[in-house]
Amino acid sequence: MPESTESPGVFRRPVSRRTLLTGAAAGVLAPVLVTGAQAHAEVRPGAGTGSVAVKATGDGSKPVTRKVTLYAESVAGGLTGYGLEPGQATVPGPILEMWEGDTYEITLVNNTSERLSIHAHGVDYDTASDGTPMNDSATEAGQTRTYVWKTHTAHRRKDGTWAPGSAGYWHYHDHAMGGDHGTKGISQGLYGALIVRRSKDILPDKQFTVVFNDMTINNKVGADVPTLEAKLGERVEFIAIGHGNNFHTFHVHAHRWADNRTGLLDGPHDATPLIDNKDLNPGSSFGFQVIAGEGVGPGAWMYHCHVQYHADGGMVGVFLVTDEDGSVPASAQTALDRFHSGHMGHMGGMDHP
Amino acid sequence: MPESTESPGVFRRPVSRRTLLTGAAAGVLAPVLVTGAQAHAEVRPGAGTGSVAVKATGDGSKPVTRKVTLYAESVAGGLTGYGLEPGQATVPGPILEMWEGDTYEITLVNNTSERLSIHAHGVDYDTASDGTPMNDSATEAGQTRTYVWKTHTAHRRKDGTWAPGSAGYWHYHDHAMGGDHGTKGISQGLYGALIVRRSKDILPDKQFTVVFNDMTINNKVGADVPTLEAKLGERVEFIAIGHGNNFHTFHVHAHRWADNRTGLLDGPHDATPLIDNKDLNPGSSFGFQVIAGEGVGPGAWMYHCHVQYHADGGMVGVFLVTDEDGSVPASAQTALDRFHSGHMGHMGGMDHP
């Protein structure tokens, strides 16, 4: 029986202006929201790059219902984002986490002048929470609407087949601004990661949302693409999401993962392919965890779209693995400087022909 | 030892004009052909949308050979399709099913004025049944040619490795009209689903073939894209096929599946990713079963290409989940009306840039 949590403030941590600006400027997901089955949650400022992370400390054994308010607002640079407090919208929006069995009641406050909505992948919702104009579940300018997302654990059906649990690296996005499919809203930044974890899933030390949206990463290009920073040995979780109108492939240097639900193998005989490059096309998402610098050491490691003209056009960022104490090796700093000076990135606006 | 079935008529059920027109107009696959290891087959008119379904009642334990005649003919709207009877060609063509071990002897009657063929994915055939001009296995205008497709169960090779069984959600298509690769034939609708089932596979209540062919779904766009109707709780099988020249991603609202051979999980610890959005590019196919409305209820649920301009351009349809008794909830009817009135769909002919 899900328990309702009436004190959402516990999970909507205020974000300092400095932290927010850093996060927003870097284009990195600012706040991380995690629901859990327990009363306690660990708050670690800065656990993500320029972010506040709220980590569940429990194990998902007791489902809860969280009430969360999301504010859809303008973001500097002509963007639009979702945020957990007024004036704090970011692109991408906050990471929303839940354990299988949990429920979100998302109250969306539309502080823009256009119709928009929130549509989730992977979770259970009725048509009133579908987020589409077709099902009359968009939110008009200046209005507020509550969307309910449920999840469930795996269970055996009467016919003997298994209804799969909801766990996955999912995502949410607008489905109503500028048309019936939210093309304008998505183009401007109305998207974010939604993680449904299974009991006993390994929790990461850090999380990064990376969205390939048309010819951008998190609506940034070139030197503005966020640097994702982690210490050597930290468990880093990537949530990769595709949006827009172009096909892409996501590549990280010197790190790789298993192509399954978690990115982790069951053991040495697991036949899942290990990959370091994966298609990331509109509406798709995947996630995985790596140990920063494992077997390769600290350094400035590129992550980028592997379509050549996309990389040349600026769909490239740096996964910065520092020393264990957080210091940046000199060679990594030189590489970063080279990247930000324009030696890397743009090639005179060259684009896909 | 395969047994030859000389009475193909049992499996080529006549389709009533009303049913056919409904099916053809809706762009939904009309007839479903299922081979099986048993003498009896269950015929349930209308089990698919606008279709006659011939369901195997056995378990695939005894391989059979089926002789089937397919007629390639013009279809209204400048299309070309395959059909089980003269004058009854549809786009997509009939679903052809078999159990691992079964054989099809497909006699193709070319009632058009151009060279065409039938080429199958997944099954076993020699070069004479390849369907390519290169192997001289096309069928000239007005001619008839027989293509033989065999399948097999998994078996261990002498070197200890496993030769995989043929089971899969495959497809068939022209490989000769308008060029050496059937580009014109495919463009006009010469394609269909081919399902090879493994013994003990779960059989669905309903089946829908969804083909993303260039910028269309089943060669339809916008309000003409077929509405796929099922009752709450029915086991619905989607067979998704990609064709043409564009990349696509297939998304269904409020339903999801495992990214493996069947779309079903082995159990609660299966590490297969659960997805609701998957690349569907030319020549690829996949299938899965969902329980209509499971955990989300009845309603008008969108299925669409998630490439934004493709969705805006009309690559969108409705998966209509009715109440258990087949009645359409008022809100779902409103959503359907909204969809068909043009509130959804086209955006002034906007296309991929």
Added chain:
Amino acid sequence: MPESTESPGVFRRPVSRRTLLTGAAAGVLAPVLVTGAQAHAEVRPGAGTGSVAVKATGDGSKPVTRKVTLYAESVAGGLTGYGLEPGQATVPGPILEMWEGDTYEITLVNNTSERLSIHAHGVDYDTASDGTPMNDSATEAGQTRTYVWKTHTAHRRKDGTWAPGSAGYWHYHDHAMGGDHGTKGISQGLYGALIVRRSKDILPDKQFTVVFNDMTINNKVGADVPTLEAKLGERVEFIAIGHGNNFHTFHVHAHRWADNRTGLLDGPHDATPLIDNKDLNPGSSFGFQVIAGEGVGPGAWMYHCHVQYHADGGMVGVFLVTDEDGSVPASAQTALDRFHSGHMGHMGGMDHP
């Protein structure tokens, strides 16, 4: 403790001019380099089409370090390739194999007039071997630089999770010519297959590297696309690699494989999908083994990009399965002749619109 091998010559077999020319002209990977844990290696000239194959005879139980020199040089037709001896560069470059645990020390000799590098997927390297200009690990014109690639077997981490082994069908390519991502180098042919095998992996009889690079296969189109020849019953390994700026799907007629690390199933209940068409986009790679002609017999079987305009534009080749004694069936020869005469392939330069 890895053992260093100071006699790389054992593994850098001289390639005869005739063999090389045949291989280069056909666009087929010429030499195959395999590291192993044992002192002996079996050399079988011609085991690949137009190639010399060096096959490891051991089982990968004892890790070794191989020192290899790669020469980056001009190749006829305005291409650039990697080769194991001066003047012997090919497009694609040599297949580089290793067992999990092995190390390569690749000395790259840049015999061109432009900056270039070698960047590997899947293996372990520090930033000095990253191959990117950002990490100052490119090789200037006329210069030499050594890149070190390590691999590892799976092992359990202290937190109980598994660090996956390095095994995979990976690849290597330039990351520095003509820009920060090697767009020019890749476009001209600086790429090749890198296979990391796991102990007990089945070794093939023949190997073919197939690279979909922009609108070409191995930088060839139409009748120039290499014919991949194998005898009926031989175990043939395909390594498929995507490069450039276009999306593609790789299809082989009459053969199929499991969509996992090896392409092989564990047994009859393995839920991995069987496929014969797979996305092959820039930066991605996969590999699989098939038994040539198994269940379908000898013949000229097409392999091609299944994007229609790409196939029509010449992204098509022939997988020629001969009789067991190596003779070509008359019908297969006729099909080959038809293919090379232009009946197949180009359609007047038609390209993706």
